[in-house]
Amino acid sequence: MPKALPLLDTTEPVCCAPLAAGVLDAADALAIALRLKALADPVRVQLMSMLLAEPDTGICTCDLAPAVELSEATVSHHLKQLREAGLVEGTRKGTNVYYRPQPEALDALCRVIDPRCR
């Protein structure tokens, strides 16, 4: 994507016409692609599935890192990607930061992709 630097706000759920509703312009396509890219990594997919299993309490970085067998720095990086895509939200509790999933964002992404949706 060496064209325009993505200075977009992707923290809100994606909001544009579905893929199957007609030909998308470049801006809408970018909005969708950026959110897909946030999830298009095996580690982040796995992290999302873990967080979706604890939607209320959330899970902290120090518990996620050993579960995916990566350094905390790397997991923090992945969580940042997910956060910037609005897919998760982190709240501090003492020294820990508990991450919770944002199902609405995932749901919005899903609806935009759905070939039956238009």
Next chain:
Amino acid sequence: MPKALPLLDTTEPVCCAPLAAGVLDAADALAIALRLKALADPVRVQLMSMLLAEPDTGICTCDLAPAVELSEATVSHHLKQLREAGLVEGTRKGTNVYYRPQPEALDALCRVIDPRCR
């Protein structure tokens, strides 16, 4: 993803437990991530939307390239990614190759991602 080289077959629609059904293992997460990655590019999103608008006749490379303002070589590369993910299918008609969308693959991906699905 510098761990294992993805020698997986991704041409079939993704088939594993949904994200929200429980914690995914690394293999399932990879299967999902590879398909998401195939679509996680603004050009490919746009191409998919164009193809979904002509699901029966399909569109050939030489018509897609000017529509996204890229070289035919680049568009061919993107179509290859989509083809390897099972999201499109190309059939030759004379010198042209007409690409048609594979809504089942997109639908399967959508169901796996859906936070309401489990």
Next chain:
DNA sequence: GTAATCTCTTGACGTACGTCGAACGTTGCG
């Protein structure tokens, strides 16, 4: 205030990705 713990950021490294021009294959048509 000091120490301990958790988290995030920075810098660096290797790899993967998007793009193009040029070369190569394929198909159809004089």
Next chain:
DNA sequence: CGCAACGTTCGACGTACGTCAAGAGATTAC
């Protein structure tokens, strides 16, 4: 056959990405 049109592959280039160690912030406990 020889040529033209379409498509893919190859090689090269710059950029983006995933990873970690090391350091910097933040918060709690003593």
